[in-house]
Amino acid sequence: NILQSHDWVIPHLDGVPYIEKAPLPYWLIAISYAVFGVHDWAARIPFALGAILLCWVVARYGRWAFGERSGFLAGLVLATCVGLFLFTRILIPDVLLTLCVCGAFWALQRALNEDGEERNPGRWAALLAVSLAVGVLLKGLLPLVLVLGGALTYLAVTRQLFLRETWRRLHVGTGLLIFLLIAAPWHVLAMLRMPPHFAFTMHSRPGEYHGFFWFYFMNEHVLRFLGLRYPHDYNTVPRAAFWLLTLVWLFPWSVYAPAAIRMSYRPSDRAGRTCLMALCWSGFLMLFFSFSTTQEYYSMPIYPALALLLGSALDGPAGERWFTRGSRILGAFYAMGLATILAVLYMVHGVPANGDISSALEQHPSAYTLSLGHMGDLTLRSFAYLRTPLLLAAIACAVGVIGAFALRRHFRILTIAAAMLIFFHAARLALVTFDPYLSSRLLAEKLRQEPKGNIIIDGAYYPFSALLYYSGQNALLLNGRFNNLEYGSYAPGAPHVFIDDAEFHRLWSSPMRYYFATDGTQLDALKKSAGGEEFYQVASSGGKFLFTNHVTEAGRGSEKETSGR
Numbered sequence: 001n002i003l004q005s006h007d008w009v010i011p012h013l014d015g016v017p018y019i020e021k022a023p024l025p026y027w028l029i030a031i032s033y034a035v036f037g038v039h040d041w042a043a044r045i046p047f048a049l050g051a052i053l054l055c056w057v058v059a060r061y062g063r064w065a066f067g068e069r070s071g072f073l074a075g076l077v078l079a080t081c082v083g084l085f086l087f088t089r090i091l092i093p094d095v096l097l098t099l100c101v102c103g104a105f106w107a108l109q110r111a112l113n114e115d116g117e118e119r120n121p122g123r124w125a126a127l128l129a130v131s132l133a134v135g136v137l138l139k140g141l142l143p144l145v146l147v148l149g150g151a152l153t154y155l156a157v158t159r160q161l162f163l164r165e166t167w168r169r170l171h172v173g174t175g176l177l178i179f180l181l182i183a184a185p186w187h188v189l190a191m192l193r194m195p196p197h198f199a200f201t202m203h204s205r206p207g208e209y210h211g212f213f214w215f216y217f218m219n220e221h222v223l224r225f226l227g228l229r230y231p232h233d234y235n236t237v238p239r240a241a242f243w244l245l246t247l248v249w250l251f252p253w254s255v256y257a258p259a260a261i262r263m264s265y266r267p268s269d270r271a272g273r274t275c276l277m278a279l280c281w282s283g284f285l286m287l288f289f290s291f292s293t294t295q296e297y298y299s300m301p302i303y304p305a306l307a308l309l310l311g312s313a314l315d316g317p318a319g320e321r322w323f324t325r326g327s328r329i330l331g332a333f334y335a336m337g338l339a340t341i342l343a344v345l346y347m348v349h350g351v352p353a354n355g356d357i358s359s360a361l362e363q364h365p366s367a368y369t370l371s372l373g374h375m376g377d378l379t380l381r382s383f384a385y386l387r388t389p390l391l392l393a394a395i396a397c398a399v400g401v402i403g404a405f406a407l408r409r410h411f412r413i414l415t416i417a418a419a420m421l422i423f424f425h426a427a428r429l430a431l432v433t434f435d436p437y438l439s440s441r442l443l444a445e446k447l448r449q450e451p452k453g454n455i456i457i458d459g460a461y462y463p464f465s466a467l468l469y470y471s472g473q474n475a476l477l478l479n480g481r482f483n484n485l486e487y488g489s490y491a492p493g494a495p496h497v498f499i500d501d502a503e504f505h506r507l508w509s510s511p512m513r514y515y516f517a518t519d520g521t522q523l524d525a526l527k528k529s530a531g532g533e534e535f536y537q538v539a540s541s542g543g544k545f546l547f548t549n550h551v552t553e554a555g556r557g558s559e560k561e562t563s564g565r
Contacts, residue, residue, distance in 0.1 A: 001013065001015075002026060002027070002030040003030055003033055003034065003038070008023075008027065008030075009023075009186065009189045009190055009193055010190060010193055010194065010212075011023055011026050012488075013461060013465075013484075013485060013488075014461055014468070014474045014475060014477070014485065014495075014497055015474055015494075015495040015497060016485045016488040016489050016491075016494055016495065016497060017194065017488035017491045017494060018484065018485065018488055019190065019194065019212055019215055019216055019487075019488060020215065020216070020219075020220050020484060020487070021093075021140075021220075022093075022136065022137050022138055022139055022140050023137065023186060024093070024096075024134065024137035024138045025046075025091070025093040025096065025138060028046035028096075029042075029043045029046060029091070031046075032045045032046055038472075040469075040470075043091060044091065046096070047088060047091060047093075047095055047096065048088070050095050050096040050099055051084065051088050051095050053099060054078065054084075054095060054098055054099040054102065054304065055075045055078050055079040055084075056075065057099065057102055057103060057106070057304075058071075058074050058075050058078050058102060058304045058307050058308065058311075059071045059072055059074060059075030059076075061074070061102065061106045061274075061304070061308060062074030062075065062307075062308050062311045062312065064106075064110075064270075065270055065271055065274035065308065065312075066271050066274070066308075066311070066312040066315070067315070069315050070311050070312045070314075070315040070316075071311065072311075073310075073311035073312075073314045073315050073413065074307045074308045074310070074311025074312070075307070075311070076311070076413070076417055077250075077253045077307040077310045077311050077314070078303055078304060078307040079417075080252075080253075080416075080417045080420040080421065080424075081249065081250050081251065081252075081253060081303065081307070081420075082248060082249055082250070082251045082252075082420075083248075083249025083250065083297070083299075083300060083303060084249075084300075084303060085424050085427070086249070086297075086372075086427075087249075087296075087297040087300055089431060092297065093138045093139055094139070094297050094298075094300045094301070095300065096138050097135055097138050097139045097142070097143055097300070097301060098300050098301045098303060098304060100131045100132070100134050100135035100138060100143055101131075101135065101143055101146060101147060101281075101301040101304075102301075102304040102305075103127065103131040104127075104128050104131035104132055104135070104143070104147045105147065105150065105151070105277060105281050105305075107124045107125070107127040107128035107131060108124075108128050108147075108151050108154075108170075108277075109273065109274065109277055110124035111124035111125040111128060111169050111170055111171075112160070112166065112169055112170075113169055115269070115270050121169045121171075122171050122174070125169065125170050125171040125174070125175050126171070126174065126175065126178055128170070128175060129174075129175035129176070129178040129179045130178060130179075130182065131143075131147075132144055132147060132179055132183075133178065133179045133180075133181075133182035133183040134182065135147070136179075136183045137182070137183060137186065140216070140220065140221060141217075141221050142221075143301075145288065146284065146285050146288065146301060149284040149285075149288060150277075150280050150281040150282075150283075150284040150285065151280075153280040153283070153284050154276065154277050154280040154281075157267075157276065157280065158267050158273070158276070187216075190212045190216070191211070191212050191213050193212070194211050194212035194491060195211050195212075196210060196211040196213075196214075197211065197213060198213050198214075199211060199213060199214035199218070200214070200218060201214065201218070202218070202222075202223065202228075204219050204223050204228060204229060204230035205230060206230065206231070206486065207490065208490070209487070209490040209491060215487055219487075224292075224293065225291075225292045225293070226292075227292075227293050231482055231483050231484070231486055231487075235293075235373075236293040236294050236295075237294045237295060237296055239290050239294070242286075242289065242290070242294045242296075242298075242299065243286060243290075245296060245299070246286075246299050246302070246306075249296075249299065249300075249303070250303065250306055250307075250310070252330050252333070252400070252416055252419075252420060253307075253310050253314075254310075255326040255327075255329045255330045255333070256310055256313055256314060256322065256323060256326040257310070257326075258322040258325070258326065259310075259313035259314070259316070259322035259323055259326065260306075260309040260310050260312070260313040262313075262322065263275055263309065263312060263313055263316065265279060271312065274308060275308075275309060275312070277305075278305035278306070278308050278309050279305075279309075281302065281305045282302035282305040282306060285299065285301055285302050286299065286302065296372055314413060323409070327404045327405070327412060328404070328405075330400070330404045330416065331400070331401050331404030331405050333400075334397045334398075334400035334401045334404060334419070335397070335401050337393075337397040337400075338394055338397035338398055338401065341390050341393055341394045341397065342394060344380070344383050344390060345383075345387065345390055345391070345394070347380060347383075348380065348381070348383050348384040348387070351381060351384040352384070353384045353385045353387075356385075356436040356437065356541065356542055357382055357385040357386075357433055357434060357436070357437055357542075358436060358437040358542040358543040359543075360379055360381040360382040360384065360385060361377040361378065361379060361382050361437065361543075362376075362377055362379055363377060363543075364376045364377060374434075374437075374438065385433050386430050386433055388429055389426040389427065389429040389430040389433070390426070391426075392422060392423075392425060392426035392429065393422075393423055393426040393427075395422055396419045396420070396422035396423035396426060397419070397423075399415060399418060399419040399422060400415075400416060400419035400420075402415060403415025403416040403418070403419055404416065435542075436541045436542035437542040437543065438542070439466040439542070440463075440464050440465075440466040440467035440470070440517065440541070440542075440544055441466050441467075441470050442539070442541040442542070443464075443467050443517065443539050443540075443541050443544060443546045444466065444467050444468075444469070444470030444471040445470065446538060446539035446541075446546065447467070447471050447515060447538070447539070447546060448471060450515070450538060450548070450552055451513060451552055452513070453512070453513030453514055453515050453548065454473075454475075454476065454507075454512065454513070454514050454515070455467070455468065455471070455473055455474075455475035455476070455514070455515050455516075455517060456475060456476045456477075456478055456499070456504065456507070456508075456514055456515070456516045456517070457475045457476070457477050457478065457480060457517050457518075458478050458479075458480075458516065458517060458518035458519065458522060458523075458526075459477070459478065459479060459480045459518075459519075459522075460477065460480045460482060460483050460485075461475075461477060461480060461483075461484075461485050462483065462484070463519065463544075464517045464544070467517055467546075474497070475497070475517075476497055476498075476499050476507075477497055477498050477499070478499055478500075478501070478504050478516075479498075479499075479500060479501070480498060481498040501526070501529060504526075505529070505533065508533050508549045509533050509549070510549075513548060513549065513550050514548065514549050515538065515546055515547065515548050516535070516546070516547045516548070516549075517544065517545070517546050518544070518545055518547070519543060519544055519545070520543075520544075520545050523535070523545075533549070534549060534551075535547040535548075535549070536548050536549070536550070536551050536552070538552065
């Protein structure tokens with residue numbers, strides 16, 4: 001949309017202004033498209049590079065704080081933990097946000113120059129300002145709150161908060177100027193483009209339009225934090241689960257957390273100050289989100305902090321006893337995983353895997369407002385479609401068992417990391433199997449072979465966004481004026497893309513060709529109200545269907561679709 005409209009200020013979806021998110025992730029993707037062409041793999045390049053750079057920065061940070069080997073282990077922990085793999089499979093900016101947060105805390109610690117060895121604290125203070133500004137363009141005001149909250153907590157604990165020397169080292173005036181030069185221009189331009197310029201109402205209702213400032217700052221930041229944002233198209237992970245799931249996202253290395261807990265957090269040397277910084281950094285973030293709405297991946301910015309602690313603990317002799325205990329626990333987890341996978345493979349032995357995996361899943365739409373909501377769709381029969389990934393996962397567990405009980409400490413660590421790499425490959429193959437269910441790419445490929453026509457989507461934009469992406473078209477949305485496109489649809493000059501049943505029937509019965517994408521749930525009712533209007537099935541994939549109102553050459557000789565399936 002950016003490349004087509006040449007509008008780098010206000011992003012659009014389906015022609016509708018989309019202003020709920022900061023623009024930098026979309027700018028990076030658009031630049032990648034401009035260089036490599038519009039491909040899904042090109043869209044992933046900025047985030048893949050961001051993940052690699054994040055692991056490198058953590059390794060460098062750990063080497064500076066704890067030593068060469070600890071830095072390597074910190075980078076290894078982050079690169080092979082479940083969370084970083086899982087939450088970089090989708091194009092969300094949180095891995096880049098995490099990079100900015102990590103860079104900001106490292107720059108803060110270097111600028112404070114507490115060991116007297118830093119020769120140029122001003123350079124690190126500038127990097128702190130740049131990290132905060134880039135973070136704001138990635139994720140709004142959140143990185144500003146997280147970094148400042150964690151930093152002020154650290155300064156208060158170390159009794160540096162009210163020292164003049166602290167603020168002199170941080171070059172606050174210069175940093176503020178750098179921050180504004182990077183972060184302010186887009187916000188100012190967006191406010192000027194979408195008046196009214198300022199609105200502070202705390203009421204968020206359907207059909208109301210108050211310009212960019214209100215929606216982006218008030219609705220998306222203040223009201224979202226309070227759980228009052230409209231539209232309320234998101235859910236929240238229970239607070240206890242949000243905290244406990246961090247152990248899952250840091251698996252397998254989280255089993256060594258007791259060793260990290262026993263480390264010294266006294267700010268008497270560089271290692272102790274780094275441990276304390278990581279504790280303040282992660283503690284503030286977790287407390288902040290405990291009072292707000294949360295998604296599973298909102299804890300990602302603390303992964304580097306915990307990786308630093310775990311990397312040092314894995315290398316330190318003080319935690320040898322806890323390292324041994326953690327390895328035994330991990331070996332037990334891997335052994336249970338291996339037994340479970342083998343049992344599942346036995347139970348689905350001989351179970352046919354006809355068609356795609358969607359036929360074996362159970363849908364739970366109410367859970368899809370969580371990022372991992374589709375996990376609940378799995379059934380025992382669905383694992384018949386995942387035999388190859390399960391076999392690889394079994395190999396990963398077997399390697400993990402060997403690694404967990406290996407005699408040599410560092411061989412044990414490297415073997416556990418290798419087990420995770422095998423497991424990640426198994427998970428990637430499983431995601432390929434899920435592609436027809438989670439994406440509409442196959443429908444788009446079929447659509448490109450058909451005569452040209454306009455697209456109508458049954459409901460909201462997002463369930464069929466892949467159809468529009470891979471076909472390179474926009475669409476009309478039937479009864480879909482809700483969720484993230486609703487607010488922008490009320491902006492002056494927004495295109496007419498939302499239609500009701502009456503307009504749909506008028507268009508469907510016209511001589512023009514239309515294609516209708518639906519999951520089929522409302523199709524029978526729509527046909528009943530349409531009377532004699534015809535629906536010819538063009539394609540189906542993953543429980544989604546594509547119909548046309550005029551028979552195509554490819555469809556001649558086939559019967560008119562009458563059942564909705």
